[in-house]
Amino acid sequence: MQYLIFFDDGYAQYVTSDGILLICDNSQPVWNDIYAESHDFIKDYINKYPSWPMVRMSINSMVSTEWNGRWLIARVKEVDCAMAKLRFENDGREEWIYRGSPRLRPIYRCTENKETNNTTRPRHDTAAYKNRNEPTVEYNKHHINTDKKSARKSTGGLNNRNMLGGSSKGQINMEDPDVNIEYQGTMEKIKIPDNVPKPKEYVPHACSPECEIDNKSSQDLKKLSPLMIPLFLGWSREVSRSPRHNIAYRAPCGVSLRDYDELNVYMEKINSPLSVDSFCFDYTVDCLAEFKPTRDLQCIRDISYGKEKKPISCVNSVDYDPLPFMEYTPYRIVGDGVSINTSDDFLACCDCTDNCLDKTKCACWKLTEEGIAFDDRLQDENGIPIIGYQNRRLKEHIISGIYECNSKCRCKSTCLNRVVQNGVSFPLQVFKTSKKGWGIRAMHDMPDGSFICIYSGRVLTDHSANEGGKEYGDEYLAELDFIEINEKVKEDYESDVSDIEANDSMNDEERAENRSQTNDENMESEPEMDSHAGDSSFVANVKVPDQTRSVPIRRTNGQKRNLEVDLLDFHRDEDSITARTVNRFNPQISPRKKKKRPSARTFFGTDESVYIMDAKSTGNLGRYLNHSCMPNVFVQNVFVDTHDIRFPLVAFFTNKYIRAGTELTWDYHYEINSVSGRTLYCFCGTPYCRNRLL
Numbered sequence: 188m189q190y191l192i193f194f195d196d197g198y199a200q201y202v203t204s205d206g207i208l209l210i211c212d213n214s215q216p217v218w219n220d221i222y223a224e225s226h227d228f229i230k231d232y233i234n235k236y237p238s239w240p241m242v243r244m245s246i247n248s249m250v251s252t253e254w255n256g257r258w259l260i261a262r263v264k265e266v267d268c269a270m271a272k273l274r275f276e277n278d279g280r281e282e283w284i285y286r287g288s289p290r291l292r293p294i295y296r297c298t299e300n301k302e303t304n305n306t307t308r309p310r311h312d313t314a315a316y317k318n319r320n321e322p323t324v325e326y327n328k329h330h331i332n333t334d335k336k337s338a339r340k341s342t343g344g345l346n347n348r349n350m351l352g353g354s355s356k357g358q359i360n361m362e363d364p365d366v367n368i369e370y371q372g373t374m375e376k377i378k379i380p381d382n383v384p385k386p387k388e389y390v391p392h393a394c395s396p397e398c399e400i401d402n403k404s405s406q407d408l409k410k411l412s413p414l415m416i417p418l419f420l421g422w423s424r425e426v427s428r429s430p431r432h433n434i435a436y437r438a439p440c441g442v443s444l445r446d447y448d449e450l451n452v453y454m455e456k457i458n459s460p461l462s463v464d465s466f467c468f469d470y471t472v473d474c475l476a477e478f479k480p481t482r483d484l485q486c487i488r489d490i491s492y493g494k495e496k497k498p499i500s501c502v503n504s505v506d507y508d509p510l511p512f513m514e515y516t517p518y519r520i521v522g523d524g525v526s527i528n529t530s531d532d533f534l535a536c537c538d539c540t541d542n543c544l545d546k547t548k549c550a551c552w553k554l555t556e557e558g559i560a561f562d563d564r565l566q567d568e569n570g571i572p573i574i575g576y577q578n579r580r581l582k583e584h585i586i587s588g589i590y591e592c593n594s595k596c597r598c599k600s601t602c603l604n605r606v607v608q609n610g611v612s613f614p615l616q617v618f619k620t621s622k623k624g625w626g627i628r629a630m631h632d633m634p635d636g637s638f639i640c641i642y643s644g645r646v647l648t649d650h651s652a653n654e655g656g657k658e659y660g661d662e663y664l665a666e667l668d669f670i671e672i673n674e675k676v677k678e679d680y681e682s683d684v685s686d687i688e689a690n691d692s693m694n695d696e697e698r699a700e701n702r703s704q705t706n707d708e709n710m711e712s713e714p715e716m717d718s719h720a721g722d723s724s725f726v727a728n729v730k731v732p733d734q735t736r737s738v739p740i741r742r743t744n745g746q747k748r749n750l751e752v753d754l755l756d757f758h759r760d761e762d763s764i765t766a767r768t769v770n771r772f773n774p775q776i777s778p779r780k781k782k783k784r785p786s787a788r789t790f791f792g793t794d795e796s797v798y799i800m801d802a803k804s805t806g807n808l809g810r811y812l813n814h815s816c817m818p819n820v821f822v823q824n825v826f827v828d829t830h831d832i833r834f835p836l837v838a839f840f841t842n843k844y845i846r847a848g849t850e851l852t853w854d855y856h857y858e859i860n861s862v863s864g865r866t867l868y869c870f871c872g873t874p875y876c877r878n879r880l881l
């Protein structure tokens with residue numbers, strides 16, 4: 188029972204119905220009644236109502252907010268529906284602000300993007316960059332009811348109670364009959380065959396290649412999860428009885444290995460063909476679990492027909508629709524007008540003989556390390572920088588890309604810096620969902636940081652992708668925007684640093700002067716009082732900074748004066764006070780003068796543009812990964828067969844431990860409103876759903 192009111196002088200506030208008065212008429216258009224400082228915001232807001240984005244905020248999170256023409260860091264103190272109370276870190280000033288105000292940088296960026304983006308397809312961002320600590324922006328879905336076309340499309344979509352997908356809390360109970368049928372199933376335990384020998388009783392010995400036993404052909408292991416393979420080869424995985432549930436592996440020769448370091452040394456000694464990613468020391472991961480869907484109305488054993496190392500099965504538990512045809516390719520295909528040089532001669536390489544265990548000596552690890560100079564997050568819990576894979580798993584997204592060892596390197600196939608090039612290692616399943624088309628799920632438990640697959644298809648030029656997209660649809664297009672994303676990261680890094688430096692370098696006196704200057708500026712720029720602004724009978728109970736500050740106020744006779752007032756008590760003061768400092772919804776930011784650096788793309792030719800991966804008619808399982816606002820998969824650019832920065836492989840990794848049966852989803856990072864006339868609602872069903880994909 189409260190209304191969100193935008194006041195004509197740049198403030199927003201909730202007001203209950205007894206504070207609302209009907210008016211006879213308003214100016215046409217109504218934004219003509221608004222002070223110039225907020226005119227554009229109100230106009231834009233009304234034109235787009237109710238589809239206006241808001242910043243999702245949680246207490247104590249930080250948001251870059253405009254104040255006096257500069258972006259400053261503010262901390263969220265309180266959130267009240269669409270309003271948030273922010274505290275500016277530089278001077279402690281507090282302000283209630285509308286969460287959709289363009290003075291919040293994430294909203295400002297949406298507006299910026301809208302102006303600069305002229306693509307005709309959704310940006311399916313394969314380098315997946317998000318500014319550090321940047322809060323997310325959400326859209327509301329309510330206008331489905333007001334938009335006839337959308338209402339028809341989405342009537343069933345709003346009831347998404349059971350669609351938990353891959354959210355972290357969304358480890359759904361697959362046996363719950365209330366869960367949508369496509370997610371229902373049982374968890375079975377794979378049995379280790381009786382003929383697999385148990386590890387020997389340990390007797391002291393020097394481990395050597397003799398310690399490895401070979402009792403199975405590789406064919407028998409093909410359908411298994413990599414975590415099952417050692418258990419089928421005479422290893423055992425033991426849980427300690429201590430409350431910490433430590434995991435240790437016992438090798439066939441009886442040696443017990445308690446962590447990855449011990450394991451890596453042992454594998455080198457026995458020259459094992461097994462790689463370290465067949466092992467997992469995380470107690471929560473059940474290496475023998477397998478998901479079985481409750482119902483399969485349609486079933487394919489392997490949609491890759493042997494082209495992947497592991498079978499990619501397909502089931503439809505929802506209806507009898509078959510999987511639409513697509514030519515399966517585990518590799519990228521070079522389209523017309525595109526040339527990728529994959530000759531060895533253009534690859535840097537290493538000469539390691541220790542499986543690239545020592546990262547400081549490996550030339551390929553160093554290539555990865557060179558790129559992370561702009562990424563100060565990448566440290567482990569001991570403050571040691573993370574450089575790419577850790578035991579063949581990836582725990583952090585590396586924006587500047589990963590350079591794997593390649594065909595020219597001296598290291599073996601079990602090297603710790605070879606992951607994506609080994610192909611799919613976990614058996615996965617394509618399955619029909621009720622609201623998102625086909626999706627992918629894990630059939631077995633997958634540890635945090637596991638490689639899933641790449642996004643392969645036909646590499647097209649920007650021009651042919653646009654032409655094809657218009658004709659055949661654009662939902663399987665992905666931009667190879669590694670160059671653009673990295674250049675943006677560097678630019679943002681520099682601008683973030685300069686904001687903070689500008690802030691920090693001001694001393695108290697300068698800050699005070701800055702504040703008083705602002706007040707003077709406000710006075711000078713304050714427009715003449717409109718007749719309605721002089722109505723002394725209405726003084727709003729505005730949530731404003733609870734500090735005593737010097738503000739220019741206006742008296743009914745129209746004279747400007749500077750008075751010390753407690754703004755919280757503002758509405759209780761004498762009748763004569765009728766107006767407050769004019770605030771603004773639109774930020775005062777003058778467009779940043781960007782340092783003009785030529786894009787690396789221009790070095791490849793004058794009409795070079797971003798290349799596109801199109802998985803519409805030719806592709807792999809990567810095309811079935813649906814979007815989620817709370818994804819359990821992230822995308823990583825990886826260089827294997829070429830170091831040409833225009834053509835990274837687009838690889839997917841899990842960002843958490845994934846239980847068998849869970850849908851795998853990534854965040855498409857589409858830009859909402861980037862394609863005019865297209866709205867796509869999101870049915871990821873997670874608690875942090877932004878409601879829209881496009």
Ligand SMILES: C[S@@+](CC[C@H](N)C(=O)[O-])C[C@H]1O[C@@H](n2cnc3c(N)ncnc32)[C@H](O)[C@@H]1O
Pocket residue numbers: 622623624625626662663810811812813814815868869870871880
């Ligand atoms: C790359 S495809 C994903 C595979 C697709 N579901 C299929 O059946 O082939 C992207 C399309 O899937 C659908 N989709 C993916 N995630 C979705 C979500 N969270 N909500 C609604 N639709 C989604 C949308 O139609 C989108 O254009």
